[in-house]
Amino acid sequence: MTKNTIYTYGTAGFRGKADTLEKAVARCGIAACLRSQQLNGQTIGVMITASHNPVNDNGVKIIDANGGMLDQTWEPLCTRLANASSESELEAAIKEIETVIANPSYSSVKPSVVLASDTRPSSPHLSKTLINALQSRNADFYDYGLLTTPQLHWLIQAINENSEYHVPSSIPHIESYYKTLSSSFVDLCKQFVPFETGKTKLIIDCANGVGAIHLEKLCSMLLPFLEIELVNKNTEQTDLLNKNCGADFVKTTQSLPAGLSGTLSPMQLCASFDGDADRVVFYFVDSAKKFHLLDGDKISVLAAKQLSACIKASQLDLKLGVIQTAYANGASTVYLEDELNIRAECVLTGVKHLEKAAREYDIGVYFEANGHGTVVFSKSCLQKLDTLPANATGEQRSAVNLLKGLSTLCNQAIGDSISDTLMVVFLLQVLGWNAADWLNMYHDLPNALAKATVRNRFEFVCTDADRRLVKPSGLQQIVDEIMRPYESARAFIRASGTEDAVRVYVEASSQKDVDKMMQAIMELLTVY
Ligand SMILES: CC(=O)N[C@H]1[C@@H](OP(=O)(O)O)O[C@H](CO)[C@@H](O)[C@@H]1O
Numbered sequence: 001m002t003k004n005t006i007y008t009y010g011t012a013g014f015r016g017k018a019d020t021l022e023k024a025v026a027r028c029g030i031a032a033c034l035r036s037q038q039l040n041g042q043t044i045g046v047m048i049t050a051s052h053n054p055v056n057d058n059g060v061k062i063i064d065a066n067g068g069m070l071d072q073t074w075e076p077l078c079t080r081l082a083n084a085s086s087e088s089e090l091e092a093a094i095k096e097i098e099t100v101i102a103n104p105s106y107s108s109v110k111p112s113v114v115l116a117s118d119t120r121p122s123s124p125h126l127s128k129t130l131i132n133a134l135q136s137r138n139a140d141f142y143d144y145g146l147l148t149t150p151q152l153h154w155l156i157q158a159i160n161e162n163s164e165y166h167v168p169s170s171i172p173h174i175e176s177y178y179k180t181l182s183s184s185f186v187d188l189c190k191q192f193v194p195f196e197t198g199k200t201k202l203i204i205d206c207a208n209g210v211g212a213i214h215l216e217k218l219c220s221m222l223l224p225f226l227e228i229e230l231v232n233k234n235t236e237q238t239d240l241l242n243k244n245c246g247a248d249f250v251k252t253t254q255s256l257p258a259g260l261s262g263t264l265s266p267m268q269l270c271a272s273f274d275g276d277a278d279r280v281v282f283y284f285v286d287s288a289k290k291f292h293l294l295d296g297d298k299i300s301v302l303a304a305k306q307l308s309a310c311i312k313a314s315q316l317d318l319k320l321g322v323i324q325t326a327y328a329n330g331a332s333t334v335y336l337e338d339e340l341n342i343r344a345e346c347v348l349t350g351v352k353h354l355e356k357a358a359r360e361y362d363i364g365v366y367f368e369a370n371g372h373g374t375v376v377f378s379k380s381c382l383q384k385l386d387t388l389p390a391n392a393t394g395e396q397r398s399a400v401n402l403l404k405g406l407s408t409l410c411n412q413a414i415g416d417s418i419s420d421t422l423m424v425v426f427l428l429q430v431l432g433w434n435a436a437d438w439l440n441m442y443h444d445l446p447n448a449l450a451k452a453t454v455r456n457r458f459e460f461v462c463t464d465a466d467r468r469l470v471k472p473s474g475l476q477q478i479v480d481e482i483m484r485p486y487e488s489a490r491a492f493i494r495a496s497g498t499e500d501a502v503r504v505y506v507e508a509s510s511q512k513d514v515d516k517m518m519q520a521i522m523e524l525l526t527v528y
């Protein structure tokens with residue numbers, strides 16, 4: 001372990017080189033116990049993963065009792081715990097948190113924590129470190145072993161919603177996840193996909209990550225509606241994890257992953273997951289072998305289109321919203337608002353922000369352009385769907401059944417590449433669309449995303465949901481000047497929350513304009 005590592009709990013929890021993380025993992029164990037005690041023994045999750053990062057990295061992330069991201073007020077508390085450099089500092093940090101907890105009887109509550117990890121070679125050791133910390137706090141705990149991140153979120157939501165579950169003796173197993181998703185998918189297909197449509201074939205690039213292990217088990221349950229071929233499913237040879245494959249590679253390079261180039265039939269729909277299977281992007285090559293990406297924005301718009309049609313047909317008063325970030329392609333926002341008449345909200349980057357905004361709606365669709373997202377249904381929406389009047393028409397009933405099916409198919413806790421994939425396959429079948437029909441819903445504006453290293457990224461402060469800089473002073477005005485001559489141009493600079501860099505996003509009506517603007521902005525940044 002490096003002596004002087006300073007940890008900051010951010011969007012992705014703690015992340016870094018695996019051999020610097022022992023202390024952060026142990027302290028997350030303590031934080032999870034305290035959070036569980038604050039919530040009267042509800043179960044908290046700890047996931048060990050570094051998602052799409054290289055294999056030698058790892059990370060640790062706490063999942064809150066509702067199955068969502070950790071409550072934001074706990075982020076600085078985790079940071080404080082992780083950076084305590086001696087036993088006495090740690091005791092002091094714990095004492096300080098105890099005053100924040102505001103639950104007078106918390107000390108008599110037994111903490112309850114479940115954990116899981118991805119396939120990295122460093123994960124077993126970090127899991128052990130975590131378990132030691134949980135034992136030192138006298139917690140009830142259960143180690144689920146290898147899971148995707150969204151599976152752990154899903155299980156935690158299930159545990160806390162059902163009073164019959166108790167960790168570790170009586171818990172839901174991952175089979176209940178397989179069963180819920182596969183039966184929702186098969187039931188939806190049986191009801192809504194015309195018989196003559198036949199079976200869909202999908203190729204999934206698993207980034208050689210943990211998603212492969214679970215898809216192997218799930219595939220046979222999806223027949224006869226979906227045939228899945230898995231590529232990049234080698235989890236044994238760990239150096240292959242995320243290497244030239246996976247959702248992040250495909251989205252950022254806009255090209256086919258390793259294992260598919262050259263061999264792919266035109267128009268065959270493919271999907272790529274990331275290393276912990278919480279992101280998915282789709283793509284295909286056309287007859288001229290040209291690559292076409294169907295990213296998180298495209299998934300979001302596809303879902304919003306069908307949901308809005310169902311809400312209308314159900315005649316129920318349900319508010320639908322779509323949540324995006326500044327990185328959403330401008331053409332998707334215009335299509336949502338002008339063609340589909342659906343409100344599109346732009347929030348700060350990071351799933352915690354999208355999820356929070358989505359939960360303000362009866363049905364909230366949230367996706368980051370990079371493929372992380374889901375569709376969430378509010379409790380009151382589910383109640384309305386369950387209490388349709390006796391005289392409702394067949395059309396109303398059918399729309400309500402589709403919405404109910406989607407509410408159990410979509411992971412209600414967090415974005416999930418497995419459930420998102422099944423939703424996309426189902427929606428395309430219902431619409432009778434192939435990959436090109438989906439692509440042609442709207443045409444993405446040409447765009448580029450780049451990373452620039454600066455002296456201190458914390459000097460870059462944004463406003464307006466990341467879209468404008470207020471600091472360094474004067475820089476936004478120069479960016480505005482760079483954009484001025486170009487049609488439909490949009491560009492912004494923001495500090496990454498996960499890497500030591502600033503990101504630059506540019507879009508415009510032609511790739512040539514995008515490239516010119518990007519070059520000008522990157523040159524501008526060399527002096528910062
Ligand atoms: C442009 C982009 O893709 N940013 C990603 C990236 O955040 P940054 O704060 O941009 O580093 O990692 C986050 C965590 O995985 C993810 O939520 C987000 O969408």
Ligand SMILES: [Mg+2]
Binds near residue numbers: 052274278279
């Ligand atoms: Mg991920």
